[in-house]
Amino acid sequence: xxxxxxxxxxxxxxxxxxxxxxxxxxxxxxxxxxxxxxxxxxxxxxxxxxxxxxxxxxxxxxxxxxxxxxxxxxxxxxxxxxxxxxxxxxxxxxxxxxxxxxxxxxxxxxxxxxxxxxxxxxxxxxxxxxxxxxxxxxxxxxxxxxxxxxxxxxxxxxxxxxxxxxxxxxxxxxxxxxxxxxxxxxxxxxxxxxxxxxxxxxxxxxxxxxxxxxxxxxxxxxxxxxxxxxxxxxxxxxxxxxxxxxxxxxxxxxxxxxxxxxxxxxxxxxxxxxxxxxxxxxxxxxxxxxxxxxxxxxxxxxxxxxxxxxxxxxxxxxxxxxxxxxxxxxxxxxxxxxxxxx
Amino acid sequence: xxxxxxxxxxxxxxxxxxxxxxxxxxxxxxxxxxxxxxxxxxxxxxxxxxxxxxxxxxxxxxxxxxxxxxxxxxxxxxxxxxxxxxxxxxxxxxxxxxxxxxxxxxxxxxxxxxxxxxxxx
Numbered sequence: 001x002x003x004x005x006x007x008x009x010x011x012x013x014x015x016x017x018x019x020x021x022x023x024x025x026x027x028x029x030x031x032x033x034x035x036x037x038x039x040x041x042x043x044x045x046x047x048x049x050x051x052x053x054x055x056x057x058x059x060x061x062x063x064x065x066x067x068x069x070x071x072x073x074x075x076x077x078x079x080x081x082x083x084x085x086x087x088x089x090x091x092x093x094x095x096x097x098x099x100x101x102x103x104x105x106x107x108x109x110x111x112x113x114x115x116x117x118x119x120x121x122x123x124x125x126x127x128x129x130x131x132x133x134x135x136x137x138x139x140x141x142x143x144x145x146x147x148x149x150x151x152x153x154x155x156x157x158x159x160x161x162x163x164x165x166x167x168x169x170x171x172x173x174x175x176x177x178x179x180x181x182x183x184x185x186x187x188x189x190x191x192x193x194x195x196x197x198x199x200x201x202x203x204x205x206x207x208x209x210x211x212x213x214x215x216x217x218x219x220x221x222x223x224x225x226x227x228x229x230x231x232x233x234x235x236x237x238x239x240x241x242x243x244x245x246x247x248x249x250x251x252x253x254x255x256x257x258x259x260x261x262x263x264x265x266x267x268x269x270x271x272x273x274x275x276x277x278x279x280x281x282x283x284x285x286x287x288x289x290x291x292x293x294x295x296x297x298x299x300x301x302x303x304x305x306x307x308x309x310x311x312x313x314x315x316x317x318x319x320x321x322x323x324x325x326x327x328x329x330x331x332x333x334x335x336x337x338x339x340x341x342x
Numbered sequence: 343x344x345x346x347x348x349x350x351x352x353x354x355x356x357x358x359x360x361x362x363x364x365x366x367x368x369x370x371x372x373x374x375x376x377x378x379x380x381x382x383x384x385x386x387x388x389x390x391x392x393x394x395x396x397x398x399x400x401x402x403x404x405x406x407x408x409x410x411x412x413x414x415x416x417x418x419x420x421x422x423x424x425x426x427x428x429x430x431x432x433x434x435x436x437x438x439x440x441x442x443x444x445x446x447x448x449x450x451x452x453x454x455x456x457x458x459x460x461x462x463x
Contacts, residue, residue, distance in 0.1 A: 013352055017359055068371045076384035088364045095360035099353055110352040117423055118353075139386045140393075143401055151405030154412040161419045168426040237387055242371040246364060314462035317408065321460045325415070325451065329444050332422065339429055340437045 016109045024098055028253040032060050034295070035302040036252070043306045063245075070241035075138055078238065082136035087239070087246035089129030094250045096122040097257035102176050103270050104286030105278050115176040116168065119261055120161050123216065126254065127153045130225070133247075134235035145234020148313065149218065149225030155320035156215035156222070162328035163208035166335040167198050167265045180269035184277050197268040202335070206266045208328050213258045214301060215320070217251065221308040222316060259297035260290065267293050407459045411451075418447055 007015070037059060041048030049056030074080055099122075100115050102108040112118050127150055134146015168174055171182035179198075186196025199206045215222035226234040236247045263269060270286030271277065311319070386393045422440070429436050454460055 009348065013355060016352075017355065020356065021359065021363065068367075069374045069376075071376050071378065072371065073379070073383055075386050076381070077386055088361055091364050092357055092360040095363075096353065096357055099356050109356070110349045112349055112353075113346075137386070140388065147401060147405070151408060154405070154409060158412065158415050158419065161416070162422075165419075165422055165426050168423065169429050172430055173427055174423065232387075232389070241375060242367055246367075317405070317462045318460065321408070321411075321451075322455065326448065329448055332426075333441055333444055336429060336437050336440060340433050 020095075020098055020109060024095060024253055025249070027256045028249050029060050031256050031298055031302075032248075032252045033057060035298060039299075039302060040306050067242050067245040072243065073238075073240045075238050077138035079136040079138065082132050083238075084243075086129045086133035086136060087243045087250070089132060090126045090250040091246050093122055093125035093129065094254040094257060096125075097254065097261075100176055101257065101260045102180060102264060103290045104283035105177075105280070107270075107283045107286055108177065111175065111177050113175050115174045116164055116179070116261070116265070117174050119176075119257075120157075120164065123254065123258070124153070124157055126250070127157075130235050133239070137235070137238040139238050141231045141233070141237045142235050145225050145227075145231045145237070148231075149235055151313075152215060152218070152222060152225055152316060155317055156212040156324075159208050159320060159324035159328045160212035160216060162325065162332060163205045163212065164265065165328075165332045166202045166205040169332070169335045169339050170198060170201060176264050176269075179265055180271055181277055183268045184271040194273045195268055195271065197266065199266040201338075202266060202331075204327065204331050205335075206262070208324055208331070209262060209266070210297075210300070211324065213262065214304060215316075217255050217258060217301070219255070219301060219305040221304070221311045223305075223310055224313050224316060227310060255298060255301060256294065259294045259301065262297050263290060263293040267297070405462075407454075411454060411459070414450070415447070418443075 033056075037056070038048045049059035052058040052062045074083055097119055099109045100112050100119055102111065130149045130153070131146050134142045134144075134149065137143070167179060171179040173179060173182070183197050184195045188194075188196050188200065218225050225231075226236070231237070236244055239247065270282065270290045272282065272285060272289055275282055275285075388394070421443070425432070425436060425440055432439075
């Protein structure tokens with residue numbers, strides 16, 4: 001039993017695990033530095049971090065070290081065990097998302113056949129962690145924030161899943177590699193040079209996916225659950241030190257993973273026009289292409305975050321149930337008709 | 343071990359690694375951080391005043407009906423997934439079947455809409 005590298009399963013999995021343990025925190029740090037610190041600062045006519053490392057690049061590492069030294073406070077009234085477990089659940093949810101993300105013909109941790117289905121399932125685990133945190137804190141702000149988060153995440157979970165369905169219909173597969181292949185080998189009216197990135201045929205699906213992803217990540221304009229001005233942080237108001245940092249890391253890492261999912265499903269993934277789909281060189285070039293596309297998608301997510309004001313809770317629910325869900329159901333039917341008739 | 347089970351073994355290993363990573367960091371933090379709890383420090387935060395009422399307050403779960411609707415729709419989504427992967431094989435038959443399915447689904451949504459369930463009260 002050997003894998004892509006010609007090594008035994010255990011050796012190969014250890015290597016992949018090692019790579020993932022480096023890549024995931026790096027990805028979170030990169031997004032955090034580029035967008036949360038620098039881009040937000042520039043958009044608000046500030047300079048952002050300057051002193052730690054060149055252009056302040058090491059600021060987040062300094063912050064992490066600072067968080068490590070902070071006292072770990074459990075409120076006396078809190079449900080200790082659940083309180084401690086909550087950030088770990090959220091972190092594990094975003095960590096598991098990275099298992100299926102393909103970055104090259106063989107450069108993928110595990111090419112699960114259920115690919116996108118698995119990703120949707122795992123990403124919704126974070127709701128559990130958020131609810132656990134909100135409930136276990138024994139704090140009124142945290143409880144309200146946790147309940148709001150649960151209400152919002154379940155409302156936007158559906159459009160997210162249904163938007164994916166259009167891509168699945170077009171690619172005939174749940175497997176993320178097969179979805180990339182379908183885009184690479186697709187044609188636009190007989191013109192096959194750049195393949196057929198599904199953003200062209202599934203543009204409505206892409207829009208629904210991005211809006212729902214924004215809500216799933218609780219980024220502004222969907223940040224009611226963590227609204228600083230009224231809930232002072234929502235579900236993580238009682239968390240200090242490293243447990244707080246885990247929530248923060250998981251949020252940014254999940255933003256990265258969702259950008260990667262959008263890239264794979266709608267922007268053609270790691271494939272480069274002109275190359276064979278299985279060309280080994282794509283194992284090296286693929287991750288680079290993926291990274292560029294991910295940063296573009298993440299830029300859009302954070303751009304919207306820094307630009308728009310917060311939605312009211314009832315507007316938010318109304319938008320999900322009365323606009324996005326009917327629209328995504330219609331999208332499935334129309335995609336199906338095109339698939340069968342054309 | 344079959345390939346299928348083996349690929350999910352990888353998933354399990356990654357899950358375990360995430361938990362292990364978190365606990366390693368907690369371990370490192372335990373060495374570095376101070377630990378001086380005082381009763382005041384452990385009071386629940388309520389914008390600086392003493393907490394009012396008991397520790398767990400009652401709160402209206404406004405999204406209860408949404409949650410029920412969500413469970414229904416989520417189960418439907420599970421049915422749509424396998425259909426979506428095999429649409430090419432089922433062709434027109436599959437399309438009509440799913441159109442009926444989604445029509446009933448939408449009917450349910452509109453029923454809930456008309457009944458005023460989709461209001462955040």
